Amino acid sequence: MSTVRWLAASRLERPRPEVVRNHRLAGWFAVATVCFGAFMGQLDASITTLAFPAMQRQFDQPLAGVQWVSLAYLITLVGLLPASGRIADSTGRKSMYLAGSAVFTAASVACGFAPGLGWLIGFRVLQAVGAAMLQANSVALVVTSVPRTTMRTALGIQSAAQAVGLAAGPVIGGALVATLGWRWIFWIVLPFGVIGLVSGWLLLPRTRERTALQRFDLAGLVLLLFASTGLLLGVSGLSGLPMPPWLAVALLVGGLLLGAAFVRWEAAALDPLVRPALLRPRPVWMGLIGALCGYLVLFGPLTLLPQIFGTGGGLGLTLGCLPLGFGIAAVAVHRLLPARLSAGSRAVVGAALAAVAVAVLAAVVSDPFGSAALLFALGIGLGLFIPANNTTIMSAIPSRSAATGGGLVNLARGFGTALGVAAVTLCLHSGGGDRLALACLAVVSLIGVASAMAAGRNRSASG
Missing domain, CATH: 1.20.1250.20 (MFS general substrate transporter like domains)
Incomplete structure (x- = not known):
């Protein structure tokens, strides 16, 4: 068959x-x-x-x-x-x-x-x-x-x-x-x-x-598998996976080239895995950039803090403040915002709060109590941003293609997770220390703010 x-x-x-x-x-x-x-x-x-x-x-x-x-x-x-x-x-x-x-x-x-x-x-x-x-x-x-x-x-x-x-x-x-x-x-x-x-x-x-x-689209699947494998292995090489630096760079370059080949193939394929028209609306492609940034900022501190505080018994409670704030915001805190506020505007508010929390964290990172409070605030910001950003993306995708859109959201999440670990590890290995790592996370948070503003500019998803 x-x-x-x-x-x-x-x-x-x-x-x-x-x-x-x-x-x-x-x-x-x-x-x-x-x-x-x-x-x-x-x-x-x-x-x-x-x-x-x-x-x-x-x-x-x-x-x-x-x-x-x-x-x-x-x-x-x-x-x-x-x-x-x-x-x-x-x-x-x-x-x-x-x-x-x-x-x-x-x-x-x-x-x-x-x-x-x-x-x-x-x-x-x-x-x-x-x-x-x-x-x-x-x-x-x-x-x-x-x-x-x-x-x-x-x-x-x-x-x-x-x-x-x-x-x-x-x-x-x-x-x-x-x-x-x-x-x-x-x-x-x-x-x-x-x-x-x-x-x-x-x-x-x-x-x-x-x-x-x-x-x-079997050819598209093969191209995507090889592209993502090259990119993820290259990123992992930069974040500590044992391999020569030249091999990590070669894998990243190869992954990018195969990614470009995948994009060209999808544009010409009769029945592509991802229809190019699906990505053309600004809320979709800018929202996917935001999703990548959101999960990068979410997983970056979970990699960084154990390197700063060690693996003592209090670390779990400190790190737990981040997902705790995320969960509370995702379920309850968003209700405190005005009901007329669109999903795009909520995403901007959440991303801005996350950016401020990361920036302040860079100043008090040596204090476990202060770090816990700021991780909770960061979780609140990301808990506002990520669901609202996902709403913006999915509101711009037809219902008949909802699973393809959901796959793209989770694809961005996967790369964001990998990059969050890699970016922090690379900053630590380069000698820049925790301050440089937090500065990078703050910059990514600002990119998230910009993407949320751009994604919500042409579309109001007030659901």
Whole structure:
């Protein structure tokens, strides 16, 4: 059976039970379901690196080898996000999300049983395939399940679930590694995965609007995979992955050239992974720049502060202030702003607050208490900015292409996460120290402010 025929056959999506479909909170049931996937993804992202020392002892491998447990996952995830979104827009977002949840959960359990490092890396690649199917559809399912007037609130709740997963990862991971062993950091995903799968089957709506897919863009997928691999490996080389400096630079240049080739191919392809018209509106491409900046500023301090304060017991509480502020802002603080304020304006306010918090943090970074307060303020700013920025992007994308748009948002998030780690590490390795790293984060925050202002200039997304 050809790829296209298989995709067509997979379009079957079961409707929700009538009692769910007709309930006044049906859309919010779907949002709550997606939050399980959002929580799982960020829990996994923040929990794995804590187990590196235990994995080194278990497999008798150096850190350079164990790093591939995270790197292989990130490379696979970023490379597959647009393709997963494009397929879901054609075959059905609910079915793709459920399949992704099943693959992610099964692969997580398999990771826990891995007999060797090679097996573990392979299972992590499979886990990333499931994560791409989940993440490419999470934003799309949120925005297509609730009215546009409540889109910003729904995206804020989803972002809060991500923040909870991010904050819970170090706490849960540290306890599991210290007591039950590193394998349990993967097995802990099982109950959340089962709950998410069952609730998704019952509570997620069927796909109402689709974008036809006549022929899958395999060449575009290959170009994107190689481009993202080159860029991420090059960035990782600059941030500590053992490799000669010339190789890191060569990988970055190769990734950029392949990225340019991907853009040219998509413009000429009959049925591209990402339709160029989708990126032409200013709110989309400027919003994606903002998304990259937002997650770079979010993950940068989480890499920097352990280098400044060490890994003492109080570090977890200090770092936890950032996702705590993020979650509170994403769910509640935005309600304190005037209701008539557009999503674009809210994004500007949040980005500006984040920029001020990072700038002040550079002056008091040696004080743990002051740093905790400023990390909380930074979390508030990012918790206002990121959901509002996502609303601006998704409001400019047709509903039939919602999963492709969601994939692009998460693609920007993935690169922002990688660059946040790399930028901080590069500043520290260059001898510039924490002040230079924070100055770089402040500049990126200002770019986020500028992108939010530009994205909201032509469109008011007041939902």
